[in-house]
Amino acid sequence: MDGGQVTGRLEGKVVIITGAARGQGLAEAQLFASEGAHIIAGDVLDHEGVYLDVTSAESWSSAVALAVERYGRVDVLLNNAGVRAVAPVHEMPIAEFQRVLDINLIGPLLGIQAVVPHMPRGSSIINVSSLNGLAANVNTSAYTTSKFALRGLTKSAALDLGPLGIRVNAILPGVIRTPMVSYIVDEYEERLASGLPLGRIGEPIDVASAALFLASDDSAWVSGLDLTIDGGQMASTPKL
Ligand SMILES: NC(=O)c1ccc[n+]([C@@H]2O[C@H](COP(=O)([O-])OP(=O)(O)OC[C@H]3O[C@@H](n4cnc5c(N)ncnc54)[C@H](O)[C@@H]3O)[C@@H](O)[C@H]2O)c1
Known part of the structure; x- marks a missing residue:
């Protein structure tokens, strides 16, 4: 050490994170704070x-x-x-489909519209899509539709906001151990893990580390990206 000050990868950056009370959002808030960011941690749940x-x-x-x-x-x-909402497409209540689109798609759009006037050049917007933004699982029509559309929104926003010096990227997580999918993980973890090239399911920190790259100046020339964080899942054709 030369006595110089050690600074974090997000030193002094002002970050708004939605859904930050638990799961991936909480891990992201904690990691980003440890890298020197000022965090506005938003959620509808009671939390700090x-x-x-x-x-x-x-x-x-x-x-x-x-x-x-x-x-x-x-x-x-x-x-x-x-x-998420789980029901076969022919039985999915329209109100439920609409609710998922409102939160997963219109929510990020409202966020983009609210922050852009306050973003300096070099800012970064990260949208959390899913492997369901690339392919469906059964009974996930609302969720899958929303996550495909969020990738489209990401690419459009990358074009529109590029001239303002704002980067827009998407993260596509595979199975991550959070409350959202705890019922699946509790029952099928071993089977899920053994089907993945890296042999384990994801942890919230795996996604947070990728989000840190996209939030930081390390990704200064990255925009419009779909970044899969999935233990290698999408590298494979389906196992028969
Ligand atoms: N866990 C996975 O396997 C997985 C896989 C792919 C993508 N994702 C995506 O990752 C993101 C984070 O999910 P997670 O796994 O941490 O799930 P989670 O359910 O643990 O966390 C989601 C958070 O979003 C909050 N939220 C819900 N509605 C909201 C609203 N209207 N306004 C503000 N906050 C609201 C919830 O209160 C909760 O704290 C989601 O976009 C999810 O679709 C998760």
Whole structure:
């Protein structure tokens, strides 16, 4: 050591994370804070962060106003909040399908619209899609539709916001150990893990580390990307 100051990879950056009360969002808030970021941790659950319902434009306005009041700008938006609904497509209640689209797709769009006026050049927007943004599982029509569409939104936004110096990328996680899929993991972990090239399911920190790369200046020339974080799952054709 030469006595120089050690700084984090997100030192001084102002970051809004949605769905930050638990699961991947919580891991991202903790990792980003440890790398020197100022975090606005939003969720609809009771937790230490800020109340932010991603489906509400008013809720976005107050979360962004808080960030701007405290820190003067927003450098990173991590659209992580998401929900699933499980039913066969022919029985999926329209209200339920709409609710999933509202949270998983319109939520990130409202977020983008709220933060862009406060983003300096060099800022980064990260949308959490899914391997279900590339292919479906049974009974996931609402979720799969929302995650495909979120990839489309990501690419459109990458084009529209590029001239403003704002990068927009998508993360596509495979199976990650969080409350969202705990019932699947509890029952099938061994089978899921043995089907993956890397031999284990994902942990929230695996996704958070990838999000850190996209949030930081290390990815300064990366935009419009679909980054799969899946233990190698998509490298394979289906096992027969
Ligand atoms: N866990 C997986 O296997 C997996 C795989 C692929 C993609 N994902 C995606 O990763 C993201 C994070 O999910 P997770 O696995 O941590 O799940 P999770 O259920 O543990 O966390 C999701 C969080 O989003 C919050 N949320 C729900 N509705 C909200 C709203 N209207 N406004 C604000 N917050 C809201 C929830 O309260 C919760 O804290 C989601 O977008 C999910 O679709 C998860």
